[in-house]
Amino acid sequence: MRVTIDGTKDVRIETGPLGEAKLVNLSENGVFLKTLSSFPEGSALPLTISLPDGGQHAVTGRVVRQDVDRGGVGVEFQALDDESRLSLLQFMSDYVAIRDLTELKLRYPFLRTDEMVLFTDSVNIESLMREAFRRKVEVAAVPARSGNPRS
Secondary structure, three states: OEEEOOOOOOOEEEOHHHOEEEEEEEEOOEEEEEOOOOOOOOOEEEEEEEOOOOOEEEEEEEEEEEEOOOOEEEEEEEEOOHHHHHHHHHHHHHHHHHHHHHHHHHHOOOOOHHHOOOOOOHHHHHHHHHHHHHHOOOOOEOOOOOOOOEO
16 A cells, blocks of 8 residues: 655654654555665665554665655665554555545535545454345445545
8 A cells, every 4th residue: 555645744764873764655565755865776775654543663775776866765674563554554444534535524424434434454444344134224435546435
């Protein structure tokens, strides 16, 4: 999963002694950063990722590409503990889900998004669908990739 971060101030990236960098996108394997400093390909880059929940995650990365046109570098995570990886995945999932609800509200103004529940876990989805089937209740589901509702 890769998430494009559109100018949010929720996530901060510190690049060691060189200071803060602007996060362009984030994945579980790396980031693309806009920086004032140039880092040669192959160089090690210590990162501290601060998430909105207050958690700070120290990550060792390696510059895998420079993008002169976009003024940034692609960094692959080299060392990332499981807890940090899970925190990043949770943030990306929440970030996408919130944005998806906003887009749904714009496309379908009659939807009551405050009563919607977002599930990403297949076990929860299957449980919800089984319960709806048992009760003979109609459920409208909006698959994340298509954005088109299905009953």
